[in-house]
Amino acid sequence: YTSPIAPPADKDTESIAVNYLTQLYGLPKQTGSNAEKRSSAVSLRLKEMQQFFGLAITGKLDEETLNVMKKPRCGVPDVAA
C-alpha cells in the first residue's frame, strides 16, 4: 500500500496564500520566472489583506494571517473586483 506524499507544510501554506490572494485580492497569475518580482507582488497583496482584516501589516505570511485565510468565507473578492 502506498500513500500520496503530502507536500511540505510551508509549500501547502504558500499555495493557500497564493490562491487566496489571487481570488480575493487580485494577485496576478504568475507569469515569467522573476522570483523577486513575484514575491513583492505577493507581499503587496498580503499587506492589503492584512490591512483589510486589521491584522499587523507585515507583508509576511505569519500565523495570524494564515488563520484568517483558513476561515470559511464568501467567495466575492474583498477589494474592487
Add this chain to the structure above:
Amino acid sequence: YSTFQGDYKWKKHDLTYRIENYTPDMSVAEVDDSIKRALQLWADVTPLRFTRIYSGTADIMISFSVGDHRDGYPFDGPNGFLAHAFPPFEGLGGDAHFDDDETFFYRSPQGYNLFLVAAHEFGHSLGLEHSQDPGALMYPTYVYRNSDTFVLPKDDVDGIQSLYGPNTDFDPNDPKPTPPVTPNKCDSKLVLDAVTMLRGEIMFFKGGFFWRSYPLSATVEQHLITSFWPEIPEHIDAAFESPLEDKVFIIKGEKVWALYGYEMAQGYPKSLSMFRLPKKVQKVDAVLYDETSYKVLFFVDNQIYSYNEEKRRVEKGYPKPVEEVFPGMTGKVTAAFQYKGFNYLFSGSKMFEFGAHNKNLLRVLNNNYFLPC
C-alpha cells in the same frame, strides 16, 4: 461599509427572485423561509421589495451547486468559499450561488446558517461590497449569530441606504430594533461589560464583542462573542478566571457559563447560586479573582461579597461596602480584573488601579489603558 465602484445598483425598487434548486441539507420550506427572511432584512430598511417568481429569469437567481458551475468562479469543496453573488447588472448580475459541498442549517449553530450566508450574499446582489467592520453582516468571513434575534447591524444599514435610501413606509406602531453598532476601543466613553484574564491573555467584553489582548504583543483582536462561543449571550455582566479550576466563568443574570481554555466547559450554564450568594442577589456587576487571597470578589451594587472557592462559601463579615475594601472607589464598579499584582476596577469610562496587597488606590486611568488605539 463599501459599495461596488461604478454604478452597480438596481434602477428599480421592485425586484424578483427565483430559487432554482435546493440543497438536500434542509427541507424545501426551511430553504424558502431562510431566503425570504434574508431578503426581508434588506427590505426592512430600504424601499426595496422582493417578489418570488417560479419560472423564467428573475433579477436574483438563487442556486446551489458544487465545484465548477460555469460562471468562471468554481467552488472549492467543503469550507473555504461558502457562496458568492454578483452585483446588480444584466445577466448574472444579482445572482447568488451557494456551494452545496457545505452543510447548511436552518437554526443550529452547526455548519453554516443558510439565512446568514444568504443575507450576506444578497448584500452583494444589491450592490454592497465587503465591509471591514468585524460586526457587519458584510464582513467577509462567516460568523454564527442567532438567526432568530439577528438585527441588521448599523454598518450594513448605512451601506444599503447609501444606495437606495431608507424604508419610507415603516409602521411607527411597530418600531424596529436599533441596529447594533460595533464597539470601538478608541471610544473614550466606552463602558466595558466585563474584563477577565484567560491563560495570560486579557479579554475585554462589550456588547456582542470581545477584544483579546496579548500583553506581550501590540495587536488586539476584536471578535464577535458568537464566533468563538455561540452559546454565550451578548452584554454579559461579569467574567473571571479561576486558577483553581482552570476555568473562566462568564456571568449574565442568574446564569453562569464556563470556558476551559477557549472551549465551552460541559454542564453549563449553571445557576448563579453555585457561588452561594444570598438568594436576593440575582445580578452581579463585576467579579475579580484575587490571587493574593484565593478569593472571588463579587461586586453587587456598592457592596462586595468574598467567596472562598475551596470552602465553597461566602466569607463571614460580607457583604462589605466596596469603599471599605477599596478605599477611594466610590462609583459603581462595572468590570474588574487583577493583573501582575494590581487590581483594576472599571467604573464608567475610568479604570482605578489598586495595589493587590495593600489595596491602596494608585492611579485613575482611562478605560483604554490596556486597549491602545
